[in-house]
Amino acid sequence: MNSLSIQKLKIGDSSEIKKIFLERDVMNFAELTTDKNPTHIDKEYAATSMFKKQIVHGMFVASLFSAIFGVQMPGLGSIYIKQSLKFTKPVYFGDEISAKVIVKELKYDRNRVVFDCIAFNQNDETVIIGEAEIMPPKEEAL
Numbered sequence: 001m002n003s004l005s006i007q008k009l010k011i012g013d014s015s016e017i018k019k020i021f022l023e024r025d026v027m028n029f030a031e032l033t034t035d036k037n038p039t040h041i042d043k044e045y046a047a048t049s050m051f052k053k054q055i056v057h058g059m060f061v062a063s064l065f066s067a068i069f070g071v072q073m074p075g076l077g078s079i080y081i082k083q084s085l086k087f088t089k090p091v092y093f094g095d096e097i098s099a100k101v102i103v104k105e106l107k108y109d110r111n112r113v114v115f116d117c118i119a120f121n122q123n124d125e126t127v128i129i130g131e132a133e134i135m136p137p138k139e140e141a142l
Contacts, residue, residue: 002075006111006136009103015073016100017064021056023093029060056091062128064099065117069134073101074113077137081112085130089121096122101132111135 030036038045039055046054062085069078091097097119105114112133119128 001071002073003077003137004074005139006074006106006108006113009074009106009113009136011103011106013073013103014100015068016098017068017072018096018098019064020096021061021091021093023054026054026056026060026093029057033057033059035059051090051092054093056093056095058085058087058091058128061091061097061099061119062130064097064119065101065130065132068099068101069115069132074134074136079135080132081135082133083117083130084132085117085128087128089125089127091121091127097127099128104131111138 026040030041035057039049039051040057041054043054065083066080069080099119101115101117103113104116107114113136115132115134117128117130117132118126120126
């Protein structure tokens with residue numbers, strides 16, 4: 001687990017995580033969040049939707065960014081300040097998603113780091129784009 005202060009980061013630094021989204025993951029997410037939209041959890045209903053089959057919750061996929069910020073970069077001690085997201089393609093059960101964050105701006109005076117965020121599937125199709133602002137830890141954890 002990392003714990004990187006703003007002084008240890010530079011423009012262009014990046015970190016990435018991958019996850020395959022399985023049906024059981026989506027059902028667990030639906031239960032935990034109470035988001036039981038039938039597009040996600042009901043096969044018959046989803047077949048009538050514009051997606052033609054069940055899709056993964058967009059916020060579930062976007063949570064990969066949080067995993068990066070919380071344990072990889074900046075890591076332990078970071079505070080999530082702001083996030084914008086645009087969902088560009090659906091994610092289906094069995095898709096392998098790679099989420100990547102890239103340091104875009106360093107605001108030393110406020111101890112804030114702005115990141116570009118992108119997630120793409122196994123076919124290199126972008127599924128989410130966005131931007132996040134994180135307050136990194138003041139000092140690296142020992």
